Amino acid sequence: MMSDRLQLLSDQWKDRVAEAVTFLQGRGFAGRVGLVLGSGLGNFADAVEDAVRIDYGDIPDFHSPTVAMHSGRMVCGQAAGVQVVVMQGRLHPYEGLPHDELLLPTAVLACLGIEVAVVTNAAGGLNRYYVPGDLMVIRDQIDLHLHDPLRGLLAEPMGSAEAAELGRRGGMADMFDPEPARKLVEAAARCGVPMHSGTYASMPGPAYEAKAEIGMLRRIGCDAVGMSTAPETVLLKRLGVTPVGLSCITNPARETGQPELSHADVVEVGAMVRDRMATLLLEFLPQLVRA
Numbered sequence: 001m002m003s004d005r006l007q008l009l010s011d012q013w014k015d016r017v018a019e020a021v022t023f024l025q026g027r028g029f030a031g032r033v034g035l036v037l038g039s040g041l042g043n044f045a046d047a048v049e050d051a052v053r054i055d056y057g058d059i060p061d062f063h064s065p066t067v068a069m070h071s072g073r074m075v076c077g078q079a080a081g082v083q084v085v086v087m088q089g090r091l092h093p094y095e096g097l098p099h100d101e102l103l104l105p106t107a108v109l110a111c112l113g114i115e116v117a118v119v120t121n122a123a124g125g126l127n128r129y130y131v132p133g134d135l136m137v138i139r140d141q142i143d144l145h146l147h148d149p150l151r152g153l154l155a156e157p158m159g160s161a162e163a164a165e166l167g168r169r170g171g172m173a174d175m176f177d178p179e180p181a182r183k184l185v186e187a188a189a190r191c192g193v194p195m196h197s198g199t200y201a202s203m204p205g206p207a208y209e210a211k212a213e214i215g216m217l218r219r220i221g222c223d224a225v226g227m228s229t230a231p232e233t234v235l236l237k238r239l240g241v242t243p244v245g246l247s248c249i250t251n252p253a254r255e256t257g258q259p260e261l262s263h264a265d266v267v268e269v270g271a272m273v274r275d276r277m278a279t280l281l282l283e284f285l286p287q288l289v290r291a
């Protein structure tokens with residue numbers, strides 16, 4: 001699987017991804033499920049048993065995230081009996097790195113051979129029914145970075161027969177498979193976690209949205225807004241990994257009466273919901289890998 005997916009990457013990217021993959025495989029990194037933990041949501045990684053943890057800074061070619069409260073490291077081990085590889089902390093487009101740096105950890109995750117990636121984030125709730133502390137399974141996304149995150153990163157940008165075969169669960173039109181999303185909603189019901197399903201808008205940031213932008217996002221049908229995830233899910237999908245998106249609503253995003261928002265506020269509410277999210281993920285993971 002590693003080599004199949006590596007073949008989909010452009011020549012200038014392939015060797016760097018392969019070097020990090022070989023480094024991690026040499027330390028036992030493998031698993032069926034990958035998880036990406038967003039702002040303030042890293043504590044699921046503490047539930048991983050028999051864990052091997054490696055700081056991003058110690059992995060060839062990885063950058064460490066600059067955002068406060070993101071402790072960048074890869075963790076591999078067992079969670080609820082499932083072998084997982086966790087990216088605890090992510091790089092964001094607004095950190096200003098070129099895309100080959102930004103998406104390198106995601107490509108490495110895919111080339112470690114995972115089948116499914118649960119990609120989490122902190123997000124503002126555009127939907128009026130959402131309150132801070134709720135979770136939202138991502139039904140679809142609108143990528144407002146407005147440039148192709150994979151530019152120059154794939155061997156065949158328009159897709160190849162191999163890519164189509166690897167991504168056989170559908171193309172971009174079916175970015176999020178409804179089956180795992182439904183299992184996530186069911187798992188939330190079983191553990192009493194408030195869960196919605198909706199459309200995620202990925203904005204460039206790092207400033208939070210102006211009121212007019214919030215109005216626009218609501219009118220084009222978005223339920224939650226954040227500054228990550230979409231570039232990663234696009235890459236995962238193209239590499240034949242099934243992405244499952246999960247947003248933690250940390251604040252309301254409102255056109256009127258919007259309080260001034262800071263990263264510290266987002267992280268604080270993230271801390272409140274992260275136990276909830278960890279409980280949910282432990283309930284969900286065994287369902288996800290059931291044949």
Ligand code: HPA
Pocket residue numbers: 122123124125203208209225226227250251252253261266
């Ligand atoms: N906007 C963008 N990103 C976010 C928000 C928000 O309101 N909350 C958490 N991340």
